Amino acid sequence: MSTIGVAEPQSTETVEPEVAMAAPRKGRRRRYSQLTRGDKIALAIFAGVPAALHIAFVWVPAISTAALSFTEWDGLKLGTWKLIGFKNYWSVFTVFDGKFFPALFNNLILLVFLSGCSVVGILFAYLLDKNIRGTAIYQSVFYMPVVLSLAVVGFIWKGVMWSPRQGMFNVILGRTAQGDQIDWVGNAQKIFTFHVPFLDTPLGLSKNFAALLIAMAWRHIGYVMVLYLAGLKSVDPSLREAAAIDGCNEWQSFRQVVFPVMKPINVVVFVITVIEALRAFDIIFALKKPPGTQVLGILVRDNLVGEGGGKVGLGSSYGVVLLLLCLVFIIWYLVNNYRENEL
Amino acid sequence: MSEGYEFSPNPRDVGFQIVSRRSLLAGAAGLVGAGILAACGDDNNASSSATNAPAGTAAPAGTNAPAGTTAPAGTSAPAATGDAVSVGVYEATGKNKDAFVAGLDATGVPYKGNFVDHNSFQDNITAYLQQPDDVFTWFSGYRMRFFADKGLTGDISDVWANLPDFSDSFKAASTGNDGKQYLVPTSYYPWAVHYRKSLFEEKGYTIPTTKDEMMALAQKMKDDGLIPFAYANDGKWPVQGTFDILNLRLNGYQFHVDLLAGKEDWTGPEVKNVFKTWTDLLPFHQENPNGRTWQEAATALENKEAGMFFLGTFVSSNSTDPAYLDDLDFFNYPEFDPKVGADALDAPIDGYLMAAKPKNLDGAKALMAGIGTAKYIDAYLKVNPSSVPANSKADTSVFNKIQTKSAELVGSAKSVSQFLDRDTSPDFVSNVIGDAFANFHADPTQVDSILADIEAQKSTYLG
Numbered sequence: 001m002s003t004i005g006v007a008e009p010q011s012t013e014t015v016e017p018e019v020a021m022a023a024p025r026k027g028r029r030r031r032y033s034q035l036t037r038g039d040k041i042a043l044a045i046f047a048g049v050p051a052a053l054h055i056a057f058v059w060v061p062a063i064s065t066a067a068l069s070f071t072e073w074d075g076l077k078l079g080t081w082k083l084i085g086f087k088n089y090w091s092v093f094t095v096f097d098g099k100f101f102p103a104l105f106n107n108l109i110l111l112v113f114l115s116g117c118s119v120v121g122i123l124f125a126y127l128l129d130k131n132i133r134g135t136a137i138y139q140s141v142f143y144m145p146v147v148l149s150l151a152v153v154g155f156i157w158k159g160v161m162w163s164p165r166q167g168m169f170n171v172i173l174g175r176t177a178q179g180d181q182i183d184w185v186g187n188a189q190k191i192f193t194f195h196v197p198f199l200d201t202p203l204g205l206s207k208n209f210a211a212l213l214i215a216m217a218w219r220h221i222g223y224v225m226v227l228y229l230a231g232l233k234s235v236d237p238s239l240r241e242a243a244a245i246d247g248c249n250e251w252q253s254f255r256q257v258v259f260p261v262m263k264p265i266n267v268v269v270f271v272i273t274v275i276e277a278l279r280a281f282d283i284i285f286a287l288k289k290p291p292g293t294q295v296l297g298i299l300v301r302d303n304l305v306g307e308g309g310g311k312v313g314l315g316s317s318y319g320v321v322l323l324l325l326c327l328v329f330i331i332w333y334l335v336n337n338y339r340e341n342e343l
Numbered sequence: 344m345s346e347g348y349e350f351s352p353n354p355r356d357v358g359f360q361i362v363s364r365r366s367l368l369a370g371a372a373g374l375v376g377a378g379i380l381a382a383c384g385d386d387n388n389a390s391s392s393a394t395n396a397p398a399g400t401a402a403p404a405g406t407n408a409p410a411g412t413t414a415p416a417g418t419s420a421p422a423a424t425g426d427a428v429s430v431g432v433y434e435a436t437g438k439n440k441d442a443f444v445a446g447l448d449a450t451g452v453p454y455k456g457n458f459v460d461h462n463s464f465q466d467n468i469t470a471y472l473q474q475p476d477d478v479f480t481w482f483s484g485y486r487m488r489f490f491a492d493k494g495l496t497g498d499i500s501d502v503w504a505n506l507p508d509f510s511d512s513f514k515a516a517s518t519g520n521d522g523k524q525y526l527v528p529t530s531y532y533p534w535a536v537h538y539r540k541s542l543f544e545e546k547g548y549t550i551p552t553t554k555d556e557m558m559a560l561a562q563k564m565k566d567d568g569l570i571p572f573a574y575a576n577d578g579k580w581p582v583q584g585t586f587d588i589l590n591l592r593l594n595g596y597q598f599h600v601d602l603l604a605g606k607e608d609w610t611g612p613e614v615k616n617v618f619k620t621w622t623d624l625l626p627f628h629q630e631n632p633n634g635r636t637w638q639e640a641a642t643a644l645e646n647k648e649a650g651m652f653f654l655g656t657f658v659s660s661n662s663t664d665p666a667y668l669d670d671l672d673f674f675n676y677p678e679f680d681p682k683v684g685a686d687a688l689d690a691p692i693d694g695y696l697m698a699a700k701p702k703n704l705d706g707a708k709a710l711m712a713g714i715g716t717a718k719y720i721d722a723y724l725k726v727n728p729s730s731v732p733a734n735s736k737a738d739t740s741v742f743n744k745i746q747t748k749s750a751e752l753v754g755s756a757k758s759v760s761q762f763l764d765r766d767t768s769p770d771f772v773s774n775v776i777g778d779a780f781a782n783f784h785a786d787p788t789q790v791d792s793i794l795a796d797i798e799a800q801k802s803t804y805l806g
Contacts, residue, residue, distance in 0.1 A: 074493075075469055076469065076472070076493050076495065077493075091803060095799050095800055095803060096800060096803075098792070098796045099778070162634075164631075164634065164635070165639075178570070178643075178648055179570075179630070181631075183630075183631035183633070183634040183635075184634070185633075185634040186576075186577070186631050186632070186633030186634020186635065187631055187633070187634065187785070188633060188781070188782065188785030188786070189785060189786065190786075200792050200795065200796075201789070201792050201796075206785070208634070288462075288577060288578055288579070289579075290633055290634060290781070291579075291633055291778060291781035291782050291784075291785050292782075292785060294778070302773065302774055303770075303774060305466075305467065305469055305470055311770065311774070311803065311804075314803070
């Protein structure tokens with residue numbers, strides 16, 4: 001930032017009358033601006049370009065999705081859509097309840113499960129922060145899966161871990177014989193089920209989705225760990241020393257001192273966990289969407305780009321439901337952030 | 344948020360801090376990403392460009408330049424100005440792809456190949472059709488007529504005027520609801536029960552012709568420690584063949600057609616009966632089909648772990664072992680009800696469609712005409728002889744056993760259906776039937792609620 005830009009307004013504030021006279025003489029109207037022309041251009045670019053991109057790639061699609069969710073359209077030719085009001089939403093919750101609610105339930109299971117993984121990741125980060133011997137190795141090992149996209153994780157695990165005949169799980173369990181194999185990816189039997197009054201089919205956690213959770217944990221724990229570790233490194237050591245001098249034990253020092261200081265990171269971890277749970281898609285898609293593993297993202301995609309024209313209206317209404325779910329958490333996040341800034 | 348980093352304690356950790364900032368960015372991107380996923384209009388485009396991506400990479404392999412060399416071939420070669428006809432092909436690897444290259448080369452029309460993985464090609468067809476290649480591989484049946492009705496594929500009736508080598512039934516299978524032709528058929532393959540002759544001889548099994556005989560044979564195989572039927576459902580389509588054949592055997596061809604057209608009730612006694620029979624047969628099928636690819640099931644047949652495998656004759660394309668291929672044979676699915684008989688079967692026809700507005704119209708039509716000649720299919724089948732040519736002038740002297748038998752079987756059938764996902768709305772199949780059948784295999788006791796779901800969701804897709 002140029003010094004002139006700062007110097008000028010300073011004079012305006014301190015010696016106002018002078019400037020009031022000076023302004024007309026110079027013929028400039030920059031009294032209230034602390035910015036030079038260059039600053040303004042830079043600002044316009046820095047704020048304008050991302051804003052334009054954001055509007056073009058987030059808001060335009062989001063709003064058109066919301067608009068399309070009230071129409072019936074096969075997605076083949078522009079302009080052939082037909083307004084049908086709330087019929088798609090009605091379909092989602094009644095006709096397709098057997099698809100929607102199991103998918104929503106799977107997303108919720110993911111949310112609970114990944115939250116647990118986040119806690120484990122935080123625990124790992126806390127342990128590694130103790131500079132135990134071989135920290136770098138542990139960090140690398142846990143962080144390694146994060147460099148892989150979940151789709152790749154799915155492909156790898158399907159071949160290496162879950163394959164009935166030569167997968168690692170079945171080899172270790174000694175269940176590779178024909179007829180004795182565990183079908184990790186395909187077995188949609190439920191581990192537990194419960195009935196919801198207004199639903200025909202019971203909700204529950206299927207075995208293959210549980211297997212999938214293991215792969216997601218493999219990646220998510222490392223992700224959270226590295227985030228948290230970075231945060232822990234930046235905690236002022238004197239805080240902990242002070243806590244130790246005051247007689248805090250390890251748990252108290254973490255709970256009462258470190259954890260509150262880490263609030264920004266906690267929020268990020270929470271939001272990442274929620275988003276990961278709600279947008280889950282790639283690993284399931286990579287496994288070719290086995291039964292019992294449906295999530296909302298899959299429903300959106302299948303209806304939008306499914307073969308034969310697709311049901312753009314129906315897919316969009318799934319999308320809007322998912323968007324609303326995300327919004328709840330995003331709003332929570334923003335509110336939380338504002339409050340923080342007020343302090 | 345960055346306040347947390349203002350007092351970084353230890354230079355050693357700087358490396359990690361960079362990572363963490365990126366991760367934070369990634370987290371923010373996650374928020375945006377969720378918005379995009381929800382706003383999926385964009386997702387659509389993303390996947391279409393994904394389809395096109397391999398085009399660029401694969402193109403050089405497929406591009407051939409017979410422009411000058413093979414021009415004398417009698418085809419009305421487009422003014423060889425160099426703008427080759429672009430061809431979209433739903434095979435990207437191995438023998439399957441090479442067969443297409445060989446066939447297209449034989450037409451003598453300059454073309455540029457765009458080879459895409461089979462499942463991706465089908466899955467992205469809607470997006471693909473927004474900007475298709477001039478000519479592309481597709482199927483006969485409802486799947487073709489659907490796009491023809493939408494005006495997404497080109498009328499090639501004038502090409503058909505010069506295609507004398509096809510019987511009327513193939514012409515009918517290439518005709519849209521408006522009476523015009525849209526498809527040039529290349530080959531077809533029947534669905535039948537495959538088995539290894541040597542295994543049957545060794546154990547003294549005989550080929551069943553009725554349900555009772557089949558059940559007895561299956562029981563015998565089970566007692567011998569074999570899986571009677573290899574079975575797979577990865578991708579959610581292979582078991583649709585089993586549904587088709589059970590429905591054809593129990594309720595007949597006309598009911599099958601009406602059911603798929605949405606005119607019959609999925610919760611009615613006829614369909615219930617199919618599922619009851621299916622449930623009874625499941626113990627004789629390889630367990631947990633949902634996680635198994637048909638290739639894995641075919642391997643079980645090859646290794647003599649399984650006695651039979653009901654699949655299309657493309658089952659042979661999974662192996663290159665000549666001894667096994669010589670040993671492989673098939674028989675027609677047995678009769679279940681004497682009143683219905685066993686003269687209906689699935690025998691899907693594959694072929695080519697032309698884009699509604701090809702960039703090179705003359706070239707595209709010349710290529711379609713070339714594909715309709717025996718030269719194309721002879722060259723194709725030389726590389727991948729797992730199907731039967733639709734062209735009556737094709738060289739039958741090189742037929743292998745399977746091809747000869749396939750031609751006989753289909754020739755003797757009174758009615759031929761395409762396949763479940765080709766005989767009805769494809770998005771009804773991919774969004775409703777595929778999941779429903781997979782759920783049935785996960786828990787056969789849920790059949791009533793599964794069928795009720797199909798019936799309820801049917802009207803959304805079959806107007």
